[in-house]
Amino acid sequence: MKLYEYQGKELFKRAGIPVPQGILAKDEDGARAAVAQMGLPVVAKAQVLAGKRGKAGLIRFCHSQDEAVECVTQWIGRRHGGETITSVLLEKSLDIQKEMYLSVTIDPAAGMPVLVACGEGGMEIEEIASQKPEAIVRQPVNIFRGLRPYQIRDTVSEMGLSGEQARSVSQVMASLYGLFRSLDAELVEINPLVLERDGKLVAGDAKVRIDDNSLFRQKEFKRGPEQFEDELEYEAAENGLSYVKLDGNIGVLCTGAGLTMTTLDLIHMNGGRAANFMEFGGATYTRSATALRIALKNPQVKVLLIVTFGLVARADVIAEGLVKAIQELKPELPIVAAVRGTNEERARELIRSIGIPTYDDTEEAVRRAVELAKE
């Protein structure tokens, strides 16, 4: 899960990484009080999880209290990236001498943490990578040995830093790596890491992504609806299902991520359009009813296509769950099914018993669903 900038900066502060003075404002009074306390000028930054805030005009320099109030009152309630803005971070503006980039993330191919640094910052790391790949320093870290002082020295020197700057950036690197480990993070990023004219180093932004699989032990964080672009996606995730809303009219219910993606591809190849990605396999196969209910909540769905080829999930158990759910929810739309795996004969009987056609072949079932969606 992603954290908001203000949450990330709280964590930075706790870890000893300097951040700008800032106050979270949620209304006009909050904005006025913040400016009165910090003085002008301030930077107003909308707190959203999606990127590209700058381009969307959600980061603004304010030279008066009224400007700051205007940002807060106009932004709150506005939608950005599928999410409603509920707070604005007001920060003392920085006197920038130099911007740098620093992050710790995971190199999936090497299976190691990696420190990524650059003497130039401010733009997205992808942009730096495409424009000046030679400026990016990558330092893979052996997870048992941790980020060693010599690796920090090498990185800082490759960034072209020396003296006091090198010393303060080194400290931030060590703290950032410690934070990455203690938070079970997938990413901790400071972009830009700002060197102010008076020589002070400050984290201008904070991007933190916590591994969802670690939330059982990272109890400080709880995944809420703001983490999802669509409320059905959140409802599905809360029920242990993977759902992604798409823009077509064929509702899809599948087992296994790969088979689901393949079914979507086949729908596309046959000239149809899927309404969603929905995987209810693995440990959640008895949750057919929930999966069905969520898929049907999308009013665009005209046809329902069910494709399974179970592993852990027995075909007859899946079929039983589906039949029960269909009888309960009584969806008034055509359903096409290809349910395969252990005890598939019994599964087929069950599904046919409530008048739903079943196919032995995924591709045949997809073709039929696409035909029905076009009628």
Place this chain on the structure above:
Amino acid sequence: MGIFVFKDTRVLVQGITGSEGTFWTEWMLKAGTRIEAGVTPGKAGERVHGVPVYGSVKKAVKEKGCEASVLFVPPAFCKDAVFEALDAGIRKLVLLADGVPIQDMLEMKAFASEVGAMIVGPNTSGVATLGEAMLGFVPFWLGHVYRPGSVGIMTRSGSLTNEIASHIVKAGLGQTTVVGLGGDPVPGTRFVDVMRLFQADPKTEAVVLVGEPGGTMEEEAAELIAKGEFTKPMVAFLAGRTAPPEKKMGHAGAIISGGKGTIQGKTEALESVGVKVAMKPSEVGSMVKALLG
């Protein structure tokens, strides 16, 4: 033959007394797997389908000489269980759990690479050498899906692998070993690791790669072929051609991010080194058959 697990491989089941462990131990035994021991801390002395249960991996290895372990262990305890197995000298592990913290996986991978061990998974359906042994829950008993033959399968998917495997059988062929790498972003074993094993296995005549969006494993496979280190005929099927960017498609590892990890890029990389890429699962069987002549 085949790879990774054979009929004479002495296997340990970690978490054997749990409901999943108990259920699948019966099926693994039916597949011919030589399960010598199970381990559940605190349950030493029990028996599960006739298999003796030990309190520690060290004990099981000492008494029964186990060489491989399949883990039916919840995600939060996988790191400790894998460390225990590696410390006791086990060098082949199948980690089935879905939901393992990624930094735990980094530690497991680092430990495994230090001692030269192979971890298959996590978030996988396991490994099956047809007619010999199965570690996990590959439904080998479905005769129209799996049967002994000459085609190796390596895959990032579960259900889809059954679909692909059924088309291989429909084409009159069968499989040597099916290896599920799992759907996580940092799998313990990558396509290239499995390809090296398939290359050395005389019984595997062709290999089917089942890929997904995200990561670089398919591109690495193409590089290994370009270097001449893998020379057997290969057919690939890649799911997720129409997957939207920046969305996790069920598997945490299946995400197109920053324009990287697209199926188009993977298809181009594989085709450039002569791999046949099927557009539909039903094409896989006939494509393999054509390559084998």
